[in-house]
Amino acid sequence: MNLFISTATDEIIVMSFIDEKIIDIYQQTGNNNHSQLLYEIAEHFDLNKVQNIFLINGPGSYTGLRVGIIFTKTIALHHEINIYPMNILKLMYLQNNNNPIGLDARGKKYFYYDGDKTTIVLAKDLNKDVILDEPLNVKKLYEIGAFKNQEVVNYENLNVNYEKPAL
Numbered sequence: 054m055n056l057f058i059s060t061a062t063d064e065i066i067v068m069s070f071i072d073e074k075i076i077d078i079y080q081q082t083g084n085n086n087h088s089q090l091l092y093e094i095a096e097h098f099d100l101n102k103v104q105n106i107f108l109i110n111g112p113g114s115y116t117g118l119r120v121g122i123i124f125t126k127t128i129a130l131h132h133e134i135n136i137y138p139m140n141i142l143k144l145m146y147l148q149n150n151n152n153p154i155g156l157d158a159r160g161k162k163y164f165y166y167d168g169d170k171t172t173i174v175l176a177k178d179l180n181k182d183v184i185l186d187e188p189l190n191v192k193k194l195y196e197i198g199a200f201k202n203q204e205v206v207n208y209e210n211l212n213v214n215y216e217k218p219a220l
Contacts, residue, residue, distance in 0.1 A: 054069055054070075054071055054076070054098070054099075054102045054103050054104060055069065055070050055071065055103070055104065055105040055106070055107065055200070056068070056069055056098065056103055056105070056106045056107070057069075057070070057106075057107040057108075057191055057195075057200065058091070058106060058107070058108045058109065058121050058124070058125065059108075059109040059121070059141065059189055059191075060083075060087045060091060060109070060113075060114075060117040060118060060120045060121035060124075061109045061111065061112070061113025061114060061117055061118055061121070061141045062113055062114065062117070062141070062156075062188065062189075063082055063083055063114075064080060064081070064082055064083070064188040064189070065079075065080070065081055065082075065083050065087050065090050065091060065094070065117075066078070066079070066080045066188065066189055066191055067079045067080075067091070067094045067095070067098075068191045068192075068195070069098060070195060070200075075192065075195055077097065078191060078192065079094045079097065080188065080191075081094070083117075087116070087117050087120040087121075088120045088124075091120060091121070091124050092124070095124070100128055100132065101132065103128065103132065103134055104133075104134060104135065105134065105135045105136075105137065106125050106128070106129075106134055106135070106136050106137065107137045107139055107200050107203065108121055108122065108125050108136060108137065108138055108139065108211070109121065109138075109139050109140075109141045109144070110122060110138040110139065110140075110211065110212065110213055110214045111140065111141065111213055111214030111215050112140075112141065112142065112156075112158070112164055112171070112214060112215060113141055113156075115213065115215055118213045118214075118215065119213060122211055122212070122213060125208070125211065126208045126211060129208035129211075130208065134208075135205045136205060136206055136207070136208055136211055137200070137203040137204065137205055137206070138204075138206055138211060138214065139199075139203065140214060141156065141189070142154065142156060142164055142166035142171055143166070144189060144194055144199055145166070145185055145189065146166050146167075146168055147194060147197060147199050148185075148189065148190050148193055148194055149185060151168060152183070153165065153166065153167040153168070153183045154166055154183055154184075154185050155174065155179050155180075155183040155184040155185065156184075156185060157184075158173060161175060161176040161177070162174065162175055162176065163175075163176060163179050163184065165179060165183065
């Protein structure tokens with residue numbers, strides 16, 4: 054079984070899938086309680102059957118990202134699991150049909166991704182048409198093959214991909 058985990062935004066998402074079939078998708082808005090929600094959601098899965106974890110490791114909420122990473126590293130310590138870190142901006146770009154996206158970086162700033170590079174943009178300078186207020190659509194991402202051909206990392210080398218939004 055494979056898990057996709059995102060704790061990078063206010064929305065916590067866990068999807069389980071096997072080969073060509075989605076089993077479950079758990080999606081819930083957190084209230085500064087990602088660690089609690091993630092462990093509650095994890096109770097729905099037999100973690101002994103998990104072979105691969107696709108994890109959003111950034112950019113996003115630093116604390117939220119750490120929750121997902123600590124959870125994943127803990128499981129990987131006890132089971133042989135392949136870990137595939139994923140960039141939320143690249144996934145949102147794919148979800149948005151390869152069109153540029155803006156993701157809230159807090160403090161009136163946005164992460165802007167155009168398919169090539171990430172920049173930090175002040176809200177007042179960002180084209181409002183690129184702002185994605187919707188959560189990740191993991192079903193769509195799964196259907197377009199976003200989880201294929203990802204690079205595996207050892208749990209010891211799994212880190213937060215944190216881009217500090219300073220201007």
